[in-house]
Amino acid sequence: MNGTNLFKIALRALSNNRMRAFLTMLGIIIGVASVITMLAIGQGSKKSIQAQIAEMGSNMIMIHPGADMRGGVRQDPSAMQTLKLEDYYNIRDEGKFVSAVSPSVNSSGQLIYGANNAPSTIYGVSQDYLTIRQLSVEDGDMFTDQDIQTSAKVCIVGKTVVDNLFPNGGDPIGKVIRFNSIPFRIIGVLKSKGYNSMGMDQDDVILAPYTTIMKRILAVTYLQGINCSAITEDMTDQAIEDITSILRRNHKLKEDANDDFTIRSQQELSSMMNSTTDLMTILLACIAGISLVVGGIGIMNIMYVSVTERTREIGLRMSVGARGIDILSQFLIEAILISITGGIIGVILGVGASFAVKYIAHWPIFIQGWSVMLSFVVCTVTGIFFGWYPAKKAAALDPIEAIRYE
Numbered sequence: 001m002n003g004t005n006l007f008k009i010a011l012r013a014l015s016n017n018r019m020r021a022f023l024t025m026l027g028i029i030i031g032v033a034s035v036i037t038m039l040a041i042g043q044g045s046k047k048s049i050q051a052q053i054a055e056m057g058s059n060m061i062m063i064h065p066g067a068d069m070r071g072g073v074r075q076d077p078s079a080m081q082t083l084k085l086e087d088y089y090n091i092r093d094e095g096k097f098v099s100a101v102s103p104s105v106n107s108s109g110q111l112i113y114g115a116n117n118a119p120s121t122i123y124g125v126s127q128d129y130l131t132i133r134q135l136s137v138e139d140g141d142m143f144t145d146q147d148i149q150t151s152a153k154v155c156i157v158g159k160t161v162v163d164n165l166f167p168n169g170g171d172p173i174g175k176v177i178r179f180n181s182i183p184f185r186i187i188g189v190l191k192s193k194g195y196n197s198m199g200m201d202q203d204d205v206i207l208a209p210y211t212t213i214m215k216r217i218l219a220v221t222y223l224q225g226i227n228c229s230a231i232t233e234d235m236t237d238q239a240i241e242d243i244t245s246i247l248r249r250n251h252k253l254k255e256d257a258n259d260d261f262t263i264r265s266q267q268e269l270s271s272m273m274n275s276t277t278d279l280m281t282i283l284l285a286c287i288a289g290i291s292l293v294v295g296g297i298g299i300m301n302i303m304y305v306s307v308t309e310r311t312r313e314i315g316l317r318m319s320v321g322a323r324g325i326d327i328l329s330q331f332l333i334e335a336i337l338i339s340i341t342g343g344i345i346g347v348i349l350g351v352g353a354s355f356a357v358k359y360i361a362h363w364p365i366f367i368q369g370w371s372v373m374l375s376f377v378v379c380t381v382t383g384i385f386f387g388w389y390p391a392k393k394a395a396a397l398d399p400i401e402a403i404r405y406e
Contacts, residue, residue, distance in 0.1 A: 028296075
């Protein structure tokens with residue numbers, strides 16, 4: 001018997017029991033739709049986190065004074081004063097894999113302009129800080145090398161600072177504000193970046209020359225940190241090795257001595273967040289995949305019922321020349337038709353549900369082609385796997401016993 005006839009017989013058998021076939025498909029439909037939706041949510045979260053990290057500078061390297069703390073051990077205050085301006089100059093001049101370097105010092109305090117005041121943090125940095133953190137000046141200008149050399153009391157402010165100190169919408173450029181009683185002239189306003197993934201307002205910031213903050217506010221000779229940017233994200237590890245060798249040389253550390261500084265990269269944060277989201281995606285997919293298994297068991301159950309109901313039909317067909325392979329193929333085709341049809345409907349429903357989540361719940365989604373193909377292949381394999389045993393049972397029936405079956 002050729003494949004076309006077997007296909008027609010299988011199709012006729014399913015059409016005779018439409019409701020039963022649909023209810024059997026329902027398990028596959030829900031399973032496939034669930035897997036696609038859950039994977040879309042998981043991958044969407046991963047892409048969203050990656051985008052937010054990229055906004056902060058995916059190739060950014062942060063250097064902090066003091067050894068890496070383990071178990072909350074309190075360090076001596078002098079251990080937090082190991083980074084000097086010389087370290088910054090050497091990394092800037094000798095770093096082979098570094099494209100931008102900026103020292104970092106900061107102080108929290110009260111900003112005052114006229115009758116308006118607001119708490120904020122002022123950061124002492126160099127011009128490269130804008131490149132490292134992917135910031136840009138929207139109005140006005142960035143401070144110059146001359147301002148750094150003379151420790152000029154000039155600053156660049158974020159949008160939140162402008163809104164807090166100039167609620168009436170006045171032009172802040174050229175205005176003099178006070179930070180803890182020290183006057184600063186505003187020479188530029190940063191382009192708005194909004195809130196980051198941690199819920200922090202990236203526009204509530206003031207940038208000033210690092211020499212100004214070190215001398216006029218903190219009165220220190222050491223740095224609180226150094227921010228760098230690797231040439232490319234792939235060169236981050238090489239840049240870290242380069243920076244480590246420069247700092248160990250500057251700090252005159254012996255070969256067996258521990259680093260008196262800590263280096264962290266956005267790549268580490270990205271890897272950690274990716275592994276977390278991947279784990280959550282796998283967990284969601286496994287939970288959704290249970291529906292596929294339940295759907296497969298439903299197929300096996302309904303095929304068993306079908307074999308039992310059609311025992312006499314099977315006996316008659318075998319008595320007029322149908323081979324065991326023909327009977328096996330017929331019932332396998334029925335099982336595969338149920339799973340494939342359910343898979344197609346499930347894919348459509350899953351894609352629709354994913355976009356519903358995006359537009360109604362406003363969650364990020366990302367549908368990958370492989371997740372759709374995987375769901376479809378799994379539901380097909382499920383149909384074959386769970387349809388095989390009932391089909392094998394039907395093919396193994398004795399024609400005489402089958403005809404006598406009541």
